[in-house]
Amino acid sequence: MTARTGWLPRSLDEEVPTAARVYDYLLGGAHNFVADRRLGERFLTALPSARDVARLNRGFLRRAVLALLRAGIRQFVDLGTGIPTAGSVHEITERAGRGCRVVYVDREPVAVAHSELLLRNDPHATMLRADLLDPDRVLGHPHTRRLLDFSEPVGLLLVGVLHFAFPQDRPEEVVRRYRDAVPSGSFLALSHFTADLAPENMRQVVEVMRGSANPVYPRSHAEVSAFFDGFELVEPGVVGTGLWRPEHAEDVRTPGAEQIYAGVGYKP
Ligand SMILES: C[S@@+](CC[C@H](N)C(=O)[O-])C[C@H]1O[C@@H](n2cnc3c(N)ncnc32)[C@H](O)[C@@H]1O
Structure with missing residues (x-):
């Protein structure tokens, strides 16, 4: 994205990289600016497997949504949606047939503007510009309730x-507030950066992301597992994204397969 297009919000600050746009850059998307690409390159120096790490995280999202669909889930809240790219949640669920509904939540202006544009004629999905750390606003929003x-x-x-x-x-x-708002039979799918396996790379990632709108705070296996308090972890538990029910040998073998922990929990 080199020139400003009509759907971009006026308030956008192109000089401050955001996680949504750096992630888009790492995934090969076109919704990023010069500052995002520069930071993306520094990210790649800090973590040379970053493109694979991003792709594996997308792969986990897809496999987790498919697992939830198989378990009968027909409505989703995607907190921290990012910039829509191939394989968004509503695209995955559409293939499962009618009746799935998706509420997307993000606060990054490009992610929100682009999603709103994509979803403007979709009665089964909506985009909220909100801080996911404010569950009462997300859960009480008229679009969520509708x-x-x-x-x-x-x-x-x-x-x-x-x-x-x-x-x-x-x-x-x-997380507890979201958990308490949903009935028994619900699921939580979560993935999260860790410094457990490559502490020096992750130290550099933390340093690089300090220069963005979204500094990063990696967590240990125990800390990530604790987010599943009140959920029963489904097999194989909290593991690297590439190891969570892999479909292909490359999922497991790819460098970076364990830089992000992933897990799915069931609310009994
Ligand atoms: C790395 S992207 C992940 C996108 C997608 N969930 C995926 O895994 O492919 C993280 C997204 O979370 C959003 N985000 C971070 N903190 C947030 C917050 N407090 N409220 C809403 N969105 C947030 C960022 O703007 C970004 O779009």
């Missing part, structure tokens, strides 16, 4: 996003 039925199980997706929440944001309380 689209979702909280007496039926919900798929909560927190994929590649809680590492942008620092301890002072009390992310465990945020």
Whole structure:
């Protein structure tokens, strides 16, 4: 994206890289600016497998949504959606047939503007510009209330996003609030950066992302697992994204397959 297009919000600051646009760059998307690409290149120096790490995270999202569909989930809240790219949640669910509904939540202007444009004629999906760390606003929003039925199980997706929440944001309380809002039979799918396996690379990633709108806070296996408090982890538990029910040998073998932990939990 080199020239400003009509759908971009006026308030956009192109000089400050955002996680959504750097991730888009790493995934080969076109919705990023010079500053995002520069930071993306520094990210690649810090973590040479970053493109694979991003792709594996998308792969986990897809496999987790398919697993939830097989478990009967028909409504999703995708918290920290990112910029729509091939394989968005509503595209995955559409293939499963009618009746799936998706509420997307993000606060990054390009992610929101692009999603709103894509979804403008879709009665089954909506985009909220909101801070996911404010569950009452997300859950109480008229669009959420219109689209979702909280007496039926919900798929909560927190994929590649809680590492942008620092301890002072009390992310465990945020997850608890979402968990308490959904009925038994609901699921949580979550993935999260860790420094457990390559501490020096992750130290550099943290340093690089300090120069963005979204600094990163990696967590240990125990800390990521704790987000599933009140959920029963489904097999294979909290593992690297590439190891979560892999479909191909490359998922497991790819460098970076374990830079992000992933898991799915069931609310009994
Ligand atoms: C790395 S992207 C992940 C996108 C997608 N979930 C995936 O895994 O492919 C993280 C997204 O979370 C969004 N995000 C981070 N913190 C957020 C917050 N507090 N509220 C809403 N969105 C947030 C960012 O703007 C970005 O679009």
